[in-house]
Structure formats: structure tokens, C-alpha cells
Amino acid sequence: MRLNKLYWLSAVLAFAFISGVVVHLILSSGDQPAEKSNYLPVIAATTQQTDNSDDAPPSGESVALKKQQLTALTIKLAELQSQVLRLNALGERLADNANIPEQEFNFQQLPPSGGPSTLDDEVVLKSFAQLLSEISNLDASLKHEENQLQMLESLNLGHHIENTRYLSGRPISKGWLSSYYGMRKDPFHGRPAMHKGIDFAGKEDGAIIATASGVVSWADERYGYGQLIEINHGDSLKTRYGHNKELLVNVGDVVTKGQVIARMGSTGRSTGPHVHYEILHNNKQINPLKFVYRKAK
Numbered sequence: 511m512r513l514n515k516l517y518w519l520s521a522v523l524a525f526a527f528i529s530g531v532v533v534h535l536i537l538s539s540g541d542q543p544a545e546k547s548n549y550l551p552v553i554a555a556t557t558q559q560t561d562n563s564d565d566a567p568p569s570g571e572s573v574a575l576k577k578q579q580l581t582a583l584t585i586k587l588a589e590l591q592s593q594v595l596r597l598n599a600l601g602e603r604l605a606d607n608a609n610i611p612e613q614e615f616n617f618q619q620l621p622p623s624g625g626p627s628t629l630d631d632e633v634v635l636k637s638f639a640q641l642l643s644e645i646s647n648l649d650a651s652l653k654h655e656e657n658q659l660q661m662l663e664s665l666n667l668g669h670h671i672e673n674t675r676y677l678s679g680r681p682i683s684k685g686w687l688s689s690y691y692g693m694r695k696d697p698f699h700g701r702p703a704m705h706k707g708i709d710f711a712g713k714e715d716g717a718i719i720a721t722a723s724g725v726v727s728w729a730d731e732r733y734g735y736g737q738l739i740e741i742n743h744g745d746s747l748k749t750r751y752g753h754n755k756e757l758l759v760n761v762g763d764v765v766t767k768g769q770v771i772a773r774m775g776s777t778g779r780s781t782g783p784h785v786h787y788e789i790l791h792n793n794k795q796i797n798p799l800k801f802v803y804r805k806a807k
Contacts, residue, residue, distance in 0.1 A: 582642075583641065583642070583645075586642070586645050586649075587645065589649070590645065590648060590649055590652065593649070593652050593653070594652065597652065675722045675723045675724055675743045675744055675745075675747075675767075676722055676767075676806070676807045677721055677722045677743065677747060677749070677789065677801045677804070678721065678722070678801060678802075678804040678805065678806040678807070679721050679802065679804070679806060680710060680721070680802055681710060681718055681719055681720075681721050681749070681751055681785055681787045682710045682712055682716060682717065682718060682719065682774070682785060683716065683717045683719060683770075684712055684713070684716055684717075685710045685711055685712025685713070685716060685774075685784075685785075686710065686711055686712070687708060687709070687710055687802075688709045688710065688711035688784060689705060689708060689709035690705070690708055690799065691705060691706065691707060691708050691795075691797040691798060691799060692704070692705060692797070693705070697781050698779070698781075706788060706795035707750070707752075707786050707787050707788035707789075707795065707798060708786075708787050708797075708798050708799060708802070709784045709785070709786055709787070710784060710785050710787060711782065711783065711784040712774050712783060712784065712785075713774065713783060714755060714773075714774060714775060714776070714783040715755060715756075715773045715774060715775075716773065716774040716783070717770045717773070717774075718739075718751050718754060718770065718771055718772040718773065718774055718785050719768055719769060719770055719771065720741060720749070720765045720766065720767060720768065720769050720771050721749055721767065721787075721801070722741075722743050722747075722749070722767050723743070723764070723765060723766045723767045724741040724742050724743035724744065724748075724749075724764075724765060725741065725742050725762065725763070725764055725765075726739065726740070726741055726742075726759050726760060726761050726762060726763045726764075726765060726771075727740045727741065727742045727748065727761065728740035728750075728761065729757050729759055729760050729761050729763075730757075730761075731777070731778075732752075732778075733778075734752075734778055734779045735750070735752035735753065735778050735779075735786065736752060736753045736754065736775070736776070736777025736778020736779070736780060737752075737753070737754040737755065737756070737757055737772070737775065737777045737778070738750060738751065738752045738754070738778075739751045739754065739757060739759065739771055739772055741765060741771075746791055746792045746793075747789065747790070747791055748789070748790040748793070749787070749788065749789055749790075750786070750787070750788040750789075750790070751771065751772060751785050751786075751787060752778060752785065752786035752787075752788075753774075753775055753776055753777050753778050753780045753783075753784060753785060753786055754772035754773060754774065754775050754777060754785070755772075755773045755774060755775025755776070755777065755783075756772060756773040756775070757771070757772050758770060758771055758772055758773070759771045759772075772785075789801055
């Protein structure tokens with residue numbers, strides 16, 4: 511299974527990298543003399559059909575139109591080049607995470623290649639519309655490959671979560687436990703009320719950290735909690751971090767154990783800077799205390 515994934519990844523990355531090199535060469539050809547650029551005949555084909563239809567010198571209007579066409583083509587190629595650079599960066603990160611030898615995936619060099627040259631003998635003249643259509647198809651293909659690579663990256667991160675989703679420790683780097691789970695005197699109306707989490711007080715803007723790896727399932731305001739982050743850790747376990755001043759992650763983000771996910775605040779139903787920490791099992795709050803003092807794996 512791992513070999514199939516690496517084979518698929520190799521093919522995708524090779525395609526993306528070669529596309530990037532081609533785009534780069536076409537873009538750079540505009541700064542070279544005509545006799546030194548092998549790609550100018552292809553670009554020149556966008557206007558040759560118009561020239562052949564009439565032996566008369568081109569008018570100022572047709573020249574302006576050709577310049578506009580070439581400008582549009584150059585802009586589109588630049589967009590593709592940027593997308594290929596993103597794919598290369600993503601590919602390098604995936605290759606590094608998969609411990610693939612550097613010599614097998616060197617994104618700074620062209621892969622070895624060869625064969626007889628046919629560019630000078632078999633120049634295929636294409637219309638401007640045909641070129642734009644092919645570039646659009648390449649653009650769509652690159653976006654698809656980027657989505658596939660991002661999905662593969664998420665799978666890799668998912669394997670990482672399996673090893674680090676063990677809940678343990680405090681959700682703060684500095685501070686103290688200020689309120690326990692269970693019945694207590696409500697700080698607002700003074701009557702007994704069930705407190706379904708534990709509170710850790712500290713200084714405003716203090717770091718709030720994830721107590722296990724997981725996927726962010728909520729990152730927004732929620733009644734009573736203020737600015738809340740909820741993380742799904744799998745195995746029917748979730749953690750909640752309430753009353754934050756600033757949220758540093760978004761829904762769908764994969765977070766790792768110990769990652770700073772928010773800044774401590776006093777939003778929502780709160781009397782001062784602290785984090786309200788909950789652990790849910792099957793969507794029901796349980797006492798987090800044993801997990802707080804649990805020895806990390």
C-alpha cells in the first residue's frame with residue numbers, strides 16, 4: 511500500500527515539476543533574442559494565421575490586438591507558474607515527511623531525459639484560442655493534482671495523529687487551576703450550578719495549547735463559551751477550550767499535541783482571563799481532572 515502511494519506521488523510530482531519547467535522556459539523566452547528561443551515559434555503561431563491571410567503589412571489595430579493576446583497569454587502562464595511552485599513546495603514537504611531520499615526528488619533540478627529533437631522540424635502551429643484552451647486544461651489539471659496532494663498530506667497527518675492523540679496534561683503553559691468539575695456556586699447569580707469542566711486562570715494573551723492531536727471541529731463564538739475551540743480526537747473524544755481572546759486555528763485544521771491554538775481571554779460568560787476546559791466522551795462532558803494529571807505517553 512505504501513509503495514503504491516509513493517509511486518502515485520512520484521508520477522504526480524514529476525508531472526507538476528516538468529510543467530513548471532516548461533512554463534518557466536516559455537516565460538523567460540520573452541527576454542531572449544528570437545534566434546535563441548526554441549519556444550517563440552509556438553507563441554508566434556497565435557498570430558501567424560492572421561498574417562498568412564493577407565500579404566499586406568499588418569495594420570496598427572492588428573498589431574495592438576496581437577500584443578493584447580500575447581499579454582493575456584503571458585499572464586496566464588505566470589499564474590500557472592505560481593501554481594506549479596506551490597505544488598513543488600507541497601511535494602517537497604510530502605517527500606520529506608515520507609523520508610524519500612533527496613536524490614530521488616530534487617525539485618531544484620530537471621529530471622534526466624533525452625531523445626531526438628523534433629521541435630525544429632515539426633513545429634505545430636496553433637491558434638491563440640487553441641493555446642488558451644490547452645492552458646486552461648493544464649490549469650484545471652494542476653488544481654486537481656494539488657487537491658490530491660493535499661488529501662495525501664492529510665492522510666499522512668492522520669497517521670501522525672494516531673500516535674499523539676493521547677489526552678494528557680494541562681491546556682495552558684502558565685497559570686493555575688481555579689475551578690473544578692462538579693457542583694459549585696455560580697459566580698454570577700450565587701446559586702448552586704453544575705460546572706461541566708475545569709478552569710485554568712492566567713494572564714490575558716497566555717498560550718492555550720491542545721492537549722492531544724486532532725482535527726478542529728469548532729472555532730468560533732458560542733453562547734456562554736465566548737470564543738471557543740473544539741477539537742475532535744477520534745474514539746468519541748473531544749476537547750473544548752472556552753473564553754479565548756484570539757483563535758489561532760480554523761475548522762478543519764489538523765493540530766498537534768502541545769500546539770498553541772488560542773490566546774487566553776475573558777470572552778463570553780466569564781469574570782476574568784481563564785480557559786474553560788472540557789472533555790467530552792460520546793458528546794457528554796466528563797471530569798477532565800484525571801486526564802490533566804495523566805502521564806503523557
